[in-house]
Structures are given as C-alpha cells and as structure tokens.
Amino acid sequence: MENLFLFFPMFFTIYLIGYFIVFRNWSPKIRPEAASCFISFAHxxxxVFLATSAILADSNRGFAAPNTEPENSVLDFSISYFTMDLFHYLAFCPGDLLFIxxxxxxxxxxxxxxxxxxxxxxxxxALLVLAELTSACQNAWTLARARRDDVVLAAKxxxxxSPPFYALYSIVRGVLGPCLVYKMCVFYMSGEASGVIPMWVWVSWIVVVVMAxxxxILWIFNLWVEFFRERTGKLEKKVT
Known part of the structure; x- marks a missing residue:
C-alpha cells in the first residue's frame, strides 16, 4: 500500500507539470487531454519494461502463482496512474462514459x-504489457492529431x-491480445486456479478484458475507415 502513496503523488505532479508548464500555451480545450497524454507517457x-522484468524474473510462474513483490509494485504503479487519469476524466470529461x-x-x-x-x-x-506496448506511439499520435489543424508540423x-500506429495497434489488440485471453480462459477453466483465485474473480477478469x-478493435477499425476515406478523398482531388 505504501507504493500508492509514492506513485499517485508522482503522477499528480507530472499531470500538473504538463498542464501548467509543458502545454501552458495550448488551447484550454485541449490542454487537459495533452496533460493526460503526458502522464500516459510516464506510465x-x-x-512495459517493469512488467516484463517482473514476469521474466521467474519464467516458471503460471497464471495462478502468488504475486511477487516486483509484480505488486508494478500493479501499484498502474493503479496509481489509472486513478489519476480517472480523476482527469471525471474533472474535465465527465460525459466520456466509455473511458471512465x-x-x-x-x-x-x-x-x-x-x-x-x-x-x-x-x-x-502480460495483458498490461500488450495494452501499453503502443502507448508511446498512441500518445504522440493523439497530441499530433489535436494540433494538426493549426500546426503544420503536427499535421505532418x-x-x-497514423499508418504504422494503426498497423501495430491492430496486431497487438486484434491478434496478440485475443491469443493471450484464450490461453487465460483455457488455464482458468481447467481448474488450476481453484483455491487461490475464486471463479467470480477470474470470470470477471476475462469479461473485462474481452470487452476492452x-x-x-472497433476503435481501430473506425480509424482505418477514416484513414482510407481521407486518402481516397485526397486522390480524388488530385485527379480533378
């Protein structure tokens, strides 16, 4: 629990630095989103590196093994980040029920x-690694998208x-993620976690992950549709 009292103030401070210093000249409409991206960069x-290191510290551990201290530290690190970002959405985007x-x-x-x-x-x-593998690229893309209409460099x-980010995101979320969830389902349904992880817990984990x-997948599909629509529109303008 003591890690939470270290990590949460850290993310809160990073958010304030992003909002009041790094993005102080940005429009008030997009400053909160930019500050959210800033703490996402920090998380x-x-x-990815911390979780990978914690997992590889003992390669013989299974999906029902007791948590190690390094694993718990990474969980506290992520709990602190998502709590801080949740406060951001509640304060600035209370209508964004999907992200909340x-x-x-x-x-x-x-x-x-x-x-x-x-x-x-x-x-x-392992799910966290896959979820955050595209984080840096996604945050850079989000910031560029927010300023693409008024900054030439951002538009470029x-x-x-867009293309490499969409491709990587599609592979990670559309292929690797479902494969890992399938392995989790097979493991937990085999009963190997009985006695240490109650059924309602692992079932809820699977439901949450499948929904996420x-x-x-729906989000990236819509982005691909938008991408090809924009490219088609540009080609048509060149032809005419």
Whole structure:
C-alpha cells in the first residue's frame, strides 16, 4: 500500500507539470487531454519494461502463482496512474462514459489481483504489457492529431504516424491480445486456479478484458475507415 502513496503523488505532479508548464500555451480545450497524454507517457513505456522484468524474473510462474513483490509494485504503479487519469476524466470529461468505464474496469482487475486474491499477477501484467506496448506511439499520435489543424508540423507528424500506429495497434489488440485471453480462459477453466483465485474473480477478469479488446478493435477499425476515406478523398482531388 505504501507504493500508492509514492506513485499517485508522482503522477499528480507530472499531470500538473504538463498542464501548467509543458502545454501552458495550448488551447484550454485541449490542454487537459495533452496533460493526460503526458502522464500516459510516464506510465506506458515504463510499465512495459517493469512488467516484463517482473514476469521474466521467474519464467516458471503460471497464471495462478502468488504475486511477487516486483509484480505488486508494478500493479501499484498502474493503479496509481489509472486513478489519476480517472480523476482527469471525471474533472474535465465527465460525459466520456466509455473511458471512465474503461478505467474503472481496469482498476477493478488490478485492485482485485493486488489486494484481494494476491495471485495471478503474471497474467494481468502480460495483458498490461500488450495494452501499453503502443502507448508511446498512441500518445504522440493523439497530441499530433489535436494540433494538426493549426500546426503544420503536427499535421505532418499525424500523417506519418497514423499508418504504422494503426498497423501495430491492430496486431497487438486484434491478434496478440485475443491469443493471450484464450490461453487465460483455457488455464482458468481447467481448474488450476481453484483455491487461490475464486471463479467470480477470474470470470470477471476475462469479461473485462474481452470487452476492452472488443472496444479497441472497433476503435481501430473506425480509424482505418477514416484513414482510407481521407486518402481516397485526397486522390480524388488530385485527379480533378
């Protein structure tokens, strides 16, 4: 629990730095989103390395193994970030029920794994790695998209990042994520987690993850549609 009192103030401070210093000259309409991206930069890539290191520290651990201290530290790190970002959405985007629901569901998975059952962090952190693998690229893309209409460099960066970001995101969320969830389902349904992770807990984990992946696939599909529509429109203008 003491890690939360270290990590949460850290993310809160980073958010304030982003809002009042780094993006102080940005429009008030997009400053909150930019500050949210700023703390996401501080969480995403570090979480990938920290979670990977914690998982690889003992390669023989399974999806129902007791949590190790490094694994618990990574969970606390992510709990602090998602709590801070949840406050951001409640303060600035209270109508964005999709992201608020996503953060609440994610926190439910992390908190139950960390403080209720104290087992299964290997599976949860593997999902975290996949979820945050595209984080840095996504945040850069989001910031570029926010300023593409008034900054030429942002528009160029947005155009440059979109295809590789969409492709990587599609592979991670559309292929690797479902494969990992399938392995989790097979493991938990085999009964190997009986006695350490109650059925209602692992079932709720699977439901939350499947819903998150489904929304992610729908989101990236819509972005691909928008991408090809924009490219088709540009080609038509050149022809005419």
């Amino acid at each position: 995403g890539t570090p979480a 629901g996503h953060h609440l569901a994610t926190l439910f998975v992390f908190v139950t794994c960390r403080y209720l059952v104290s087992h299964g962090a290997c599976a949860i952190l 960066l947005y155009g440059l990042l 992946i489904s929304v992610s």
